[in-house]
Amino acid sequence: MPKIKIDGKEYEALEGETILQAAQRNGIYIPRYCYHPALSVAGNCRMCLVEIEKMPKLQISCSTAAQDGMVILTQSEKVKKARQDILEFLLINHPVDCPICDQAGECYLQDYYMDYGLHKSRFKMSDKIRREKRIQIGDYLTLDRERCILCTRCVRFCEEVTKTNELFVAQRGDHSFIDIKPGEKLNNPYSLNIADICPVGAFTSSDFRFRKRVWFLKTEESVCLGCATGCRIKVQYDENTVYRIMTSPNEHTNTWLCDAGRMTYKELYAEKRLRKIKIDGQEQQGKGLSAVYDKVSQKNPEKTAVILSPYLSVEDNMALYLFARHALKSCRIFLPQLKDRKISDGILRNCEPAANAAAMEIFAKVFSIEIFNPEKAGEFDFVITCKKTADRLHLEKEGLYFSLEDCGLEGILIPIKSYFETKGTFINWKNRAAVTSPAVKNENKFEVWRVLSELASLYGSNLPFENLSELEEICKKEILDGHTH
Amino acid sequence: MKILLEKSAFDIETYLKNGGYEALKKALSMKREDIIEEVKKSNLRGRGGAGFPCGLKWSFIPKTEGPKYLVCNSDESEPGTFKDREIIHKNPHSLIEGMAIAAYAIGAQTGYIYIRGEFARETRIIEKSLAEARSKNFLGSGILGRNFSFDIKVVRGAGAYICGEETALLESIEGKKGQPRLKPPFPAVKGLYQCPTVINNVETLASVPYIVLHGGSAYASIGVGKSAGTKLFSVSGPVKKPGVYEIELGMPFKKFFEEELGGMREGEKLKAVIVGGSSVPVLTAQEAMAANLDYESLQQAGTMLGSGGMIIIPERQCMVEALFILARFYHHESCGQCTPCREGTGWIEKLMKKILEGKGASEDVDNILSISENMMGRTICPLADALAMPAISFIKKFEHEFNAHIKGNCNLCRK
Incomplete structure (x- = not known):
């Protein structure tokens, strides 16, 4: 393995590693714009120039291989000067409209200017090249060409990751700009990643635009429930409002995040969100659980089907199972038919749309649960499941449905918390378990497990847990044993 | 030969x-x-x-x-x-x-x-x-x-x-x-x-x-030392016989200029020579007359043999105007990939235009020099250097003409 020296200290580089990578792995940060670890090397921004002994010119560390015996300087006067000069070049035609730019606070022009620039401007304001702003280039993306530094991360993302090739650099020199083929829109299913990887305010999310200054945002690590892939996400929120979902890159599940996944938080603020318990179309005043009990207890348990849901957490499913066993006793328990869990688009989207499908199979195995056959729905008078599972099975039966949204299902609708509002364990397609973290609170909605626990007590049979942590213990023992988080 | x-x-x-x-x-x-x-x-x-x-x-x-x-x-x-x-x-x-x-x-x-x-x-x-x-x-x-x-x-x-x-x-x-x-x-x-x-x-x-x-x-x-063989020079400018010449490398410029090109046309005086195409540093008449036409000698003289595109610049040509034309060309032709070239060439053109129009200040000239330094050797290809090198040499060797422009008394442009 090549031995190199960076800023006077010796390090070992890995075979095939570039100077930038070797430095970063050893905690030495070299500034960069065009370099992105998941994209090919373009080498055009020239921000990562370093000094290498015996080489007369500065070299770009993003593309220069770390070779045995190299003596590299990342902090020399020559390097510092080069960084300042590159920043000056990048900023001369930049509008410096930070006060109205959404990127402010997470902008590499701002950050590097503070770290490496701090130069006075010697470029005349009136000489700046003006370009088009506020281009709605896709459903989720706004392009500001004045702020673009032409690092081509966006172009390479569309070429190499989505392979949709929408973008290119039009024109030459300082007339260059990012463009899209005439008549096309930048609407590939991963388009919002472009806003993430854009190091400046050129591509911003139209959804997030002008809604919050990023420095107010707090972050919870969580898991995306958009499909069975179970991408790790960052939920960003402030004052009990979720503002955006970002990818949380990791080696096991995902580097990127799809647009649909990023939009899952919209369920929190949907106009159709169910407000209160509804029984036969009537909103219940107060807590309403006794009314729910009154209705459910009239049903013949033998003609009731409890269907576990791949859209609910392991804990909620466990509560549902225990409720069926301990409270309803003679009911039948099912799970829905699942789809193949595999990537459908070569990137992240899974053929199985439910986030907890893998957990269903464990439930099936551990408790010998059979798959619900919609053709035999006629054998039952009453169903207990969640709304999404009912939709998936095309059930139009009277039942007790846990639901985020108001819908036309017959019987009882319980307004539940979203998993942005409560904790729950999900097992992804690769059998990795992850727990959602509640970023926001919503006291007006129910947790599935708590509803079932309280209903069970009305039945006179206490479920074998008092609180969530006891339920989690049961799940750990029965379901999650041996699963990596 | x-x-x-x-x-x-x-x-x-x-x-x-x-x-x-x-x-x-x-x-x-x-x-x-x-x-x-x-x-x-x-x-x-x-x-x-x-x-x-x-x-x-x-x-x-x-x-x-x-x-x-x-x-x-x-x-x-x-x-x-x-x-x-x-x-x-x-x-x-x-x-x-x-x-x-x-x-x-x-x-x-x-x-x-x-x-x-x-x-x-x-x-x-x-x-x-x-x-x-x-x-x-x-x-x-x-x-x-x-x-x-x-x-x-x-x-x-x-x-x-x-x-x-x-x-x-x-x-x-x-x-x-x-x-x-x-x-x-x-x-x-x-x-x-x-x-x-x-x-x-x-x-x-x-x-x-x-x-x-x-x-x-x-x-x-044929030729001299590591500069072997013959080389074509395409000569433009007000010499008696412009055109394409094949000479053995190592020929003194003076000899080439006087014997092959026949010297300057009547009424013209040699001021400067760009030996190897517009990208290389300019030589004053005196420097050119002392140089030989081969790779090593020209490097010693502070320029390059380049493509052999020789531009003879007469005394009446304003060097500020000449550099402006070069800046405009390289700005127009920069592919725009690398930051220093994309931004630097345009910036130099803007400053040159200002100086050429008599609106410049001495700090604009200093800025061109430092922008050129900041562009040099920091890009994927040498296009940035191809403007930076002439810019530096034009300013350093013909500073008085730039000063005249700033003071508004360039008598070459007025003509």
Whole structure:
């Protein structure tokens, strides 16, 4: 393995590693714009120039291989000067409209200017090249060409990751700009990643635009429930409002995040969100659980089907199972038919749309649960499941449905918390378990497990847990044993 | 001593009468390595501007199976340069023969001539000559009864200066936007269509038949030291006899200027010389008169032999205006990939315009100098240097003219 020296200290580089990578792995940060670890090397921004002994010119560390015996300087006067000069070049035609730019606070022009620039401007304001702003280039993306530094991360993302090739650099020199083929829109299913990887305010999310200054945002690590892939996400929120979902890159599940996944938080603020318990179309005043009990207890348990849901957490499913066993006793328990869990688009989207499908199979195995056959729905008078599972099975039966949204299902609708509002364990397609973290609170909605626990007590049979942590213990023992988080 | 322009041969019959394609016949009876060895021995250096040893370049081509390409750079677009055009006009078959030999030496099956888009007439000449060569089986399959097949395709450029940079040229042949590639990998490893590729200038390739026919040492004995052989200079400006000249490398500029060019025209006085195309630092008349025309001497004089596009600048020419024209050109031609070049060339043009219009201040001149320094050596290709170097030399050597512009009393512009 090549031995190199960076800023006077010796390090070992890995075979095939570039100077930038070797430095970063050893905690030495070299500034960069065009370099992105998941994209090919373009080498055009020239921000990562370093000094290498015996080489007369500065070299770009993003593309220069770390070779045995190299003596590299990342902090020399020559390097510092080069960084300042590159920043000056990048900023001369930049509008410096930070006060109205959404990127402010997470902008590499701002950050590097503070770290490496701090130069006075010697470029005349009136000489700046003006370009088009506020281009709605896709459903989720706004392009500001004045702020673009032409690092081509966006172009390479569309070429190499989505392979949709929408973008290119039009024109030459300082007339260059990012463009899209005439008549096309930048609407590939991963388009919002472009806003993430854009190091400046050129591509911003139209959804997030002008809604919050990023420095107010707090972050919870969580898991995306958009499909069975179970991408790790960052939920960003402030004052009990979720503002955006970002990818949380990791080696096991995902580097990127799809647009649909990023939009899952919209369920929190949907106009159709169910407000209160509804029984036969009537909103219940107060807590309403006794009314729910009154209705459910009239049903013949033998003609009731409890269907576990791949859209609910392991804990909620466990509560549902225990409720069926301990409270309803003679009911039948099912799970829905699942789809193949595999990537459908070569990137992240899974053929199985439910986030907890893998957990269903464990439930099936551990408790010998059979798959619900919609053709035999006629054998039952009453169903207990969640709304999404009912939709998936095309059930139009009277039942007790846990639901985020108001819908036309017959019987009882319980307004539940979203998993942005409560904790729950999900097992992804690769059998990795992850727990959602509640970023926001919503006291007006129910947790599935708590509803079932309280209903069970009305039945006179206490479920074998008092609180969530006891339920989690049961799940750990029965379901999650041996699963990596 | 002339090699390239000694005898002109517009058609293949004349070329054959002049002894044409004898070198190819000889080459095909030689071992490939031996040809490369002769070219190495000849000290032939790339005539496009960079002066890289030609034989060494050929030897980088791996001896593996699979396609290899030979590309002739005929994009001749360096301002002041029109010497390749002369070869195409007067001796097109020397280029084709040189290419066939080079292709045999490196094991290429396909060659490309990438010709500047404005060269419409030259394209017709090349196409005609290629057809002639094919009809005599100097190109095609089983050339001269040997187990060697090679043919040449012509690709016309669309006017971008940057496509004269060899990797941008490859991108352009591949149908992409002409932008220099990041190196390494160098074209010898991954060139055209990701295959090993040699790219040579027209003049370089046209020099090859002589080397094969007379041997590397014969060529090396022409010229001076490491600057071997003859070189074409395309001379423009108010000299008595502008045009294309072939001279042995090492000739003193003074001799060339006085004997070949016949000195300045009546009433003109020499002020400055750009020796090797617009990208190289300018020499004052005094510096030029002391310099010899070869790679090493010109480097010592603080400039470069470059493409041999010699621009003679008379006393009446305002240097501020001249630099403005250069800045405008390089700004227009910057591909825009690298930050320093994309932003720096435009910035310099803006400042130059200001100075030229008499609205400049002395700090603008200082800024041009520091912007040039900040651009130099920090980009993928040398286009940034190609403006920075002239800018620095123009300002340092003709500072008084810039000062005159700032004070508003340039008597050259008013005329």
